Amino acid sequence: MTHPHTQAQQMNLLLPDIRPTREELETGAVLMRQFGTPHATGLLQSLHEIAQQAPFRHMLTPGGGTMSAAMTSCGALGWVSSPRGYAYTTQDPLSQRPWPAMPANLSTLAQNAAQAAGYPDFAPNACLLNCYQSNSHMGLHQDRDEGDITQPIVSLSLGRTGLFMWGGPERRSRVRTFALDHGDILVWGGPARLHYHGIKGLAPTPHPLTGLTRFNMTFRHVEAHTS
Numbered sequence: 001m002t003h004p005h006t007q008a009q010q011m012n013l014l015l016p017d018i019r020p021t022r023e024e025l026e027t028g029a030v031l032m033r034q035f036g037t038p039h040a041t042g043l044l045q046s047l048h049e050i051a052q053q054a055p056f057r058h059m060l061t062p063g064g065g066t067m068s069a070a071m072t073s074c075g076a077l078g079w080v081s082s083p084r085g086y087a088y089t090t091q092d093p094l095s096q097r098p099w100p101a102m103p104a105n106l107s108t109l110a111q112n113a114a115q116a117a118g119y120p121d122f123a124p125n126a127c128l129l130n131c132y133q134s135n136s137h138m139g140l141h142q143d144r145d146e147g148d149i150t151q152p153i154v155s156l157s158l159g160r161t162g163l164f165m166w167g168g169p170e171r172r173s174r175v176r177t178f179a180l181d182h183g184d185i186l187v188w189g190g191p192a193r194l195h196y197h198g199i200k201g202l203a204p205t206p207h208p209l210t211g212l213t214r215f216n217m218t219f220r221h222v223e224a225h226t227s
């Protein structure tokens with residue numbers, strides 16, 4: 001029996017491969033596994049500081065429901081849902097104060113991820129933060145309240161794994177479901193910018209840093225025409 005591997009290859013087999021991967025889901029949509037992982041501790045710290053100023057809350061929907069994910073925002077503009085509809089606002093309606101500023105570690109990571117995905121000019125001015133528990137989900141939807149669809153969406157997952165639904169340009173388009181793990185970043189723009197997507201639920205296993213909670217941050221560029 002000969003040995004099929006050189007000594008160097010054998011050594012490599014003993015080490016985990018921690019290089020970020022880059023997977024094009026389709027034109028304009030790029031999944032970069034683990035892209036945020038090296039920065040996770042600082043990102044979670046910033047998230048908790050944001051939530052101290054602008055707490056996670058379950059927003060009401062125009063259809064009369066309540067969102068099962070709790071949400072807040074940072075940046076110049078924040079996303080709100082209410083019985084009156086969806087909007088980006090400059091103030092948190094809970095405090096009537098401006099949304100917390102977007103911390104530099106968040107915006108830098110989002111811009112680096114966008115650049116790696118092929119969007120070098122991304123300039124986020126809004127970041128929506130989602131907090132999911134075991135019973136949370138987010139139905140298939142488009143991100144279309146931004147006014148500007150020339151810039152991509154950059155989505156960072158932290159903590160417990162989410163089961164992400166990735167569809168197409170129409171609600172009835174075929175949907176792929178896959179896991180988004182701690183540190184994964186998904187970027188969608190260009191021809192995929194208005195593709196339907198959502199969260200089917202969470203994987204059962206707790207995460208060492210967040211327990212049974214999954215956090216997600218989506219970075220957006222919103223045209224400043226809102227209230």
Ligand SMILES: O=C(O)CCC(=O)C(=O)O
Nearest residue numbers: 128130143198199216218
């Ligand atoms: O939690 C996610 O991965 C997706 C969140 C999302 O689609 C949104 O906030 O618009």
Ligand SMILES: [Fe+2]
Nearest residue numbers: 141142143197
């Ligand atoms: Fe979305």
